[in-house]
Amino acid sequence: MSRVSTRSLAFGLSIAAATVAAAGARSQQATPVADAPAHGAGAVPIDFAKVPRTIAREPAYVGAPAYGCFLFGLNGEIRMWAVLDRSKPDAPATDVLYLDRDADGDLTEPGERLQSEVDGRKEVGGELVGPTAVFAIGTIEVGGLKHTDFRLTVHPQRVGWKMRWRGEQVTMGGYAPDHAEYANFAPTVAAAPLYVPGYDRPFEFERWIREPLRRGEATDFKVFLGQRGSQRGTFSCVDDQFLPAGEFVVATLICQVAGGKEERVRNELKERC
Numbered sequence: 001m002s003r004v005s006t007r008s009l010a011f012g013l014s015i016a017a018a019t020v021a022a023a024g025a026r027s028q029q030a031t032p033v034a035d036a037p038a039h040g041a042g043a044v045p046i047d048f049a050k051v052p053r054t055i056a057r058e059p060a061y062v063g064a065p066a067y068g069c070f071l072f073g074l075n076g077e078i079r080m081w082a083v084l085d086r087s088k089p090d091a092p093a094t095d096v097l098y099l100d101r102d103a104d105g106d107l108t109e110p111g112e113r114l115q116s117e118v119d120g121r122k123e124v125g126g127e128l129v130g131p132t133a134v135f136a137i138g139t140i141e142v143g144g145l146k147h148t149d150f151r152l153t154v155h156p157q158r159v160g161w162k163m164r165w166r167g168e169q170v171t172m173g174g175y176a177p178d179h180a181e182y183a184n185f186a187p188t189v190a191a192a193p194l195y196v197p198g199y200d201r202p203f204e205f206e207r208w209i210r211e212p213l214r215r216g217e218a219t220d221f222k223v224f225l226g227q228r229g230s231q232r233g234t235f236s237c238v239d240d241q242f243l244p245a246g247e248f249v250v251a252t253l254i255c256q257v258a259g260g261k262e263e264r265v266r267n268e269l270k271e272r273c
Helices: 017-027
Strands: 002-005 066-072 078-085 096-099 113-115 122-124 127-129 133-142 145-154 159-165 169-175 204-208 220-227 235-238 249-256 262-269
Touching: 078 133, 096 133, 169 220, 220 249, 220 262
Parallel strands: none
Antiparallel strands: 002 220, 066 078, 078 096, 096 113, 122 127, 133 145, 145 159, 159 169, 169 235, 204 220, 220 235, 249 262
């Protein structure tokens, strides 16, 4: 994530927060880049509405399954389904993961059922908080690429994951501007969140710990760098060590000043967190 204290913006622009948010949303849309580096050549925006929501073979679930899907390939053409379940009907929480490691749509194959023996919950203020299960998946091979240290962590209201893309740098998710919006797996295939891990595509941005932009005040503007998923809370990002030293994100605030004139303010997001 990159962060800037936008003190250079605090010079009394006549803007409304809604105007700023709308302008920022437009600037975050993915577009094909004709002159992109070789690793991103041919990348186009993924139409999540057209991603097939089917699983060829599923196991007999013990509890109520919860579905999620990871999209691999330059344009998300390879689907790896993940389904959470319970080892027995009276299990206190999710402790089984079915992962379509070879992305062939068959979740019944050997090695695709994992069980977690980790319950990281602890009592805070009379309530149990923390992860209910952690699945150490390890290495997966998809589309001829090996990704390592894949872990999936289950919390009561969300699912998190992390891996080393191509065995190199970290990619992780799923995130949103606010913690309460982080996505959870869904009760049906049709509603499953779709994640786009990795950094082979041109980058997109997502705000983090969103704060309103107010006239005459300094505001911290923080962003994730990575790939958007199918819905709020599914953003996949790289970590703060991804960009080499000396490289940074440039943020341009597009707004309207008094009289309706468009104003553009450029900021360099050099602080990392």
